[in-house]
Amino acid sequence: MELPIDFQVKMQELLKDEYEAFIKSYEESKKQGLRVNPLKGSVDEFLEISPFQLEKIPWVQEGFFYNEEERPGKHPFHEAGVYYIQEPSAMAVGEMVDPKPGEKVLDLCAAPGGKTTHLAARMAQQGFLLANEIHPSRARILSQNIERLGIRNAVVTNETPKRLANRFPSFFDRILVDAPCSGEGMFRKDPEARAEWSLENVVNCSLRQIDILNDAASMLRPGGRLVYSTCTFSPEENEEVISQFINKNPHFDIEHVHAYEGFDHGRMAWVNEPAKHLDETLRLWPHHIQGEGHYIAVLRKKEGAEPSKRQYAETLTDQKKLKDYFQFAQENLHITPQGPFLLFGDHLYVVPEEMLSLKNLKVLRPGWHLGTMKKNRFEPSHALALSLKREEVKHYLSLNQDSREVRAYLRGEALQGAGPKGWYLIEVEGYAIGWGKLADGTLKNHFPKGLRWTGRE
Numbered sequence: 001m002e003l004p005i006d007f008q009v010k011m012q013e014l015l016k017d018e019y020e021a022f023i024k025s026y027e028e029s030k031k032q033g034l035r036v037n038p039l040k041g042s043v044d045e046f047l048e049i050s051p052f053q054l055e056k057i058p059w060v061q062e063g064f065f066y067n068e069e070e071r072p073g074k075h076p077f078h079e080a081g082v083y084y085i086q087e088p089s090a091m092a093v094g095e096m097v098d099p100k101p102g103e104k105v106l107d108l109c110a111a112p113g114g115k116t117t118h119l120a121a122r123m124a125q126q127g128f129l130l131a132n133e134i135h136p137s138r139a140r141i142l143s144q145n146i147e148r149l150g151i152r153n154a155v156v157t158n159e160t161p162k163r164l165a166n167r168f169p170s171f172f173d174r175i176l177v178d179a180p181c182s183g184e185g186m187f188r189k190d191p192e193a194r195a196e197w198s199l200e201n202v203v204n205c206s207l208r209q210i211d212i213l214n215d216a217a218s219m220l221r222p223g224g225r226l227v228y229s230t231c232t233f234s235p236e237e238n239e240e241v242i243s244q245f246i247n248k249n250p251h252f253d254i255e256h257v258h259a260y261e262g263f264d265h266g267r268m269a270w271v272n273e274p275a276k277h278l279d280e281t282l283r284l285w286p287h288h289i290q291g292e293g294h295y296i297a298v299l300r301k302k303e304g305a306e307p308s309k310r311q312y313a314e315t316l317t318d319q320k321k322l323k324d325y326f327q328f329a330q331e332n333l334h335i336t337p338q339g340p341f342l343l344f345g346d347h348l349y350v351v352p353e354e355m356l357s358l359k360n361l362k363v364l365r366p367g368w369h370l371g372t373m374k375k376n377r378f379e380p381s382h383a384l385a386l387s388l389k390r391e392e393v394k395h396y397l398s399l400n401q402d403s404r405e406v407r408a409y410l411r412g413e414a415l416q417g418a419g420p421k422g423w424y425l426i427e428v429e430g431y432a433i434g435w436g437k438l439a440d441g442t443l444k445n446h447f448p449k450g451l452r453w454t455g456r457e
């Protein structure tokens with residue numbers, strides 16, 4: 001593998017005796033990982049039917065290594081959001097954020113959603129998760145992944161950190177800044193990261209990271225936890241960013257976190273003015289663990305006063321407008337998702353409790369999308385299907401993972417069905433994968449056109 005020469009020289013100077021082991025790791029193949037989504041079912045349930053050879057990743061509750069020749073991204077389980085494919089080291093970050101159900105959590109640089117979906121798993125559908133991404137096309141992918149994983153309590157925005165900081169001062173219990181970086185830790189995985197790398201870009205990245213971190217810090221409530229992570233090795237983007245930030249913000253401390261076997265610590269000697277406890281931050285090296293390079297710092301804001309005035313989101317008060325929705329729920333569901341409701345055009349959402357007003361912000365998903373108010377009827381959304389369990393619906397059709405029908409459904413074909421008319425939750429091995437609408441023995445396919453397996457087996 002061809003690595004930039006300046007990068008090699010720099011790493012040799014930094015790592016000295018360790019350099020040889022480090023550079024040798026580039027000859028080994030990268031490790032692949034998937035994280036089971038507990039919002040869909042337990043790890044044990046999945047292991048009983050998993051067609052993949054899995055090996056536990058020690059540092060994450062639901063994480064597994066899988067073999068290179070396996071293709072979990074092309075299995076119907078992927079469409080059902082049963083797992084998220086994620087680089088194993090990256091899974092350590094969500095574990096360090098460690099959000100709890102009911103909290104207010106911000107993922108500031110969130111696309112494509114690896115860490116957001118991990119945070120959502122820990123929050124167990126309770127609380128408010130704001131997932132933000134600055135690039136519009138990446139924000140759309142983030143939003144799709146949130147839908148696929150069946151997450152009910154997330155809002156997706158496409159904003160700059162600055163504009164969010166103005167709206168959410170001292171608000172969140174936990175914030176993740178998974179910062180845009182020079183990507184040195186992904187060289188083994190991503191040829192583009194190798195091609196784009198330069199010493200100058202490392203410096204530019206560090207300047208941007210400081211700005212993002214400052215904005216994030218202002219959105220954290222007193223006593224809250226802020227996690228900063230990168231997938232790069234350069235001290236300028238890691239120990240240096242954290243030292244500069246802590247030295248200028250004495251109301252923040254670096255927290256001690258558990259280091260799993262093979263995890264290393266931030267290097268005091270790599271910066272001029274190291275912050276206190278900088279050696280409590282974590283470094284993950286590809287020659288010490290089965291994963292790519294990462295850096296993680298966990299910070300805590302000291303206790304202090306919180307702002308008293310907040311402008312909360314305006315939600316729907318006149319539920320008469322929702323007659324068709326309630327009728328749909330009565331006919332097809334055993335539950336009736338309750339508000340706070342929000343109508344965004346014709347689209348009906350349930351917004352997370354305690355959500356502030358999003359007026360004038362670019363919002364892709366203001367909450368749990370239930371469906372669309374059509375003329376005299378309600379049409380349930382794909383997001384609703386993917387977030388439902390069998391016991392929550394009146395009708396379902398369960399397909400086998402190897403069946404011809406499941407592939408036909410994913411291609412957008414109609415299926416045969418028998419039973420009362422109505423909306424059927426289509427499942428693969430008990431995991432919801434989309435809607436079908438039954439009439440006269442035919443289940444009309446409602447798997448979204450943009451997601452269909454056209455041209456695929």
Ligand SMILES: C[S@@+](CC[C@H](N)C(=O)[O-])C[C@H]1O[C@@H](n2cnc3c(N)ncnc32)[C@H](O)[C@@H]1O
Pocket residue numbers: 090108109110111112113114115116133134135138160161178179180181208212
């Ligand atoms: C390391 S990636 C995030 C990966 C993501 N957290 C995950 O686990 O899937 C960093 C993200 O920051 C975004 N970004 C780029 N410039 C930014 C800026 N100035 N402010 C905030 N985010 C930015 C990038 O578009 C990118 O999606």
